[in-house]
Amino acid sequence: MSNGLVxxxxxxxxxxxxxxxxxxxxxxxxxxxxxxxxxxTGATRVSFGxxxxxxxxxxxxxxxxxxxxxxxxxxxxTVTTPRGTSNVVGYTYVSxxxxxITGLVPVExxxxxxxxxxxxxxxxxxxxxxxFGGVAAVFTVDGDGQITxxxxxxxxxxxxxTVTTANGVSNAVGYTYVPAPVVNSVDPGxxxxxxxxxxxxxxxxxxxxxxxxxxxxxGTNLAVTSDNExxxxxxxxxxxxxxTVTTPxxxxxxxxxxxxxxxxxxxxxxxIAPDHGPTSGGxxxxxxxxxxxxxxxxxxxxxxxxxxxxxxxxxxxATSPAGPAGTLTVTxxxxxxxxxxxxxxxxx
Numbered sequence: 001m002s003n004g005l006v007x008x009x010x011x012x013x014x015x016x017x018x019x020x021x022x023x024x025x026x027x028x029x030x031x032x033x034x035x036x037x038x039x040x041t042g043a044t045r046v047s048f049g050x051x052x053x054x055x056x057x058x059x060x061x062x063x064x065x066x067x068x069x070x071x072x073x074x075x076x077x078t079v080t081t082p083r084g085t086s087n088v089v090g091y092t093y094v095s096x097x098x099x100x101i102t103g104l105v106p107v108e109x110x111x112x113x114x115x116x117x118x119x120x121x122x123x124x125x126x127x128x129x130x131x132f133g134g135v136a137a138v139f140t141v142d143g144d145g146q147i148t149x150x151x152x153x154x155x156x157x158x159x160x161x162t163v164t165t166a167n168g169v170s171n172a173v174g175y176t177y178v179p180a181p182v183v184n185s186v187d188p189g190x191x192x193x194x195x196x197x198x199x200x201x202x203x204x205x206x207x208x209x210x211x212x213x214x215x216x217x218x219g220t221n222l223a224v225t226s227d228n229e230x231x232x233x234x235x236x237x238x239x240x241x242x243x244t245v246t247t248p249x250x251x252x253x254x255x256x257x258x259x260x261x262x263x264x265x266x267x268x269x270x271x272i273a274p275d276h277g278p279t280s281g282g283x284x285x286x287x288x289x290x291x292x293x294x295x296x297x298x299x300x301x302x303x304x305x306x307x308x309x310x311x312x313x314x315x316x317x318a319t320s321p322a323g324p325a326g327t328l329t330v331t332x333x334x335x336x337x338x339x340x341x342x343x344x345x346x347x348x
């Protein structure tokens with residue numbers, strides 16, 4: 001009589017669902033749902049209302065599922081293994097609108113990016129992407145109606161900004177990347193320390209100028225003539241300063257073009273030698289004082305000198321014009337203003 005071998009049949013349970021988390025989601029699907037229960041090992045299908053879902057078996061007691069797209073309403077969720085199909089647990093699909101943008105603040109910025117942009121609208125909760133012309137931005141969802149994004153770097157021009165959530169992609173709203181301005185030249189390039197004179201600035205990308213500074217001082221009465229030209233009233237100042245133009249694209253650099261402006265003090269004269277000459281003119285006169293470097297006129301009474309030339313900041317040589325006998329006042333002028341007067345006598 002042979003020895004017998006015993007084969008034991010084991011009763012393996014069918015899968016059992018005890019809970020879903022969450023129990024509802026958007027009709028667009030795409031959200032993660034954790035299915036809790038037992039006997040999930042070897043699962044071959046997870047169904048949401050008859051639609052197969054993408055899933056991962058985390059353990060015998062848990063499956064993580066990506067909810068498939070489905071019409072609004074309650075559906076049955078089941079898990080199938082080789083041992084059978086689980087009990088039915090309800091999951092509700094809710095119709096949730098796609099995100100919608102109503103505005104951007106600001107609507108323009110520098111090509112270098114890095115500035116904050118507030119995106120206003122609705123249905124922003126759960127946003128997964130904010131795009132500026134196809135470039136992903138770093139962002140924070142402040143609330144269902146607001147996102148604060150950091151504009152990424154982008155080439156100059158108009159781009160579409162969109163917000164993406166699990167419920168879809170928003171409408172597109174325009175945002176303009178603006179190149180930084182450049183100051184090529186300043187005319188005049190010098191003026192009085194008191195300011196108040198009109199200065200024309202030539203350059204590129206100037207049309208959106210919102211501020212012009214002369215060193216630490218801010219110009220006034222800004223007027224944009226074209227993308228290459230603006231005018232502004234110079235503020236008070238001293239010395240040589242950099243003129244900086246600011247637009248939404250940034251501030252003009254000091255190492256491009258010729259953005260310098262010189263503040264010229266009012267000239268002051270202390271002596272004239274000689275202080276007399278013939279009515280026929282032609283007398284060479286040495287005028288001494290201060291602030292004489294940029295002298296652009298020497299006057300003998302109401303008439304201009306026959307000629308003049310600054311020697312230094314302290315001296316100017318001039319040739320007297322013809323004039324009537326008598327004493328008149330000599331003054332010098334520069335972009336800083338008109339000096340005090342000293343007497344010069346014409347002798348017959």
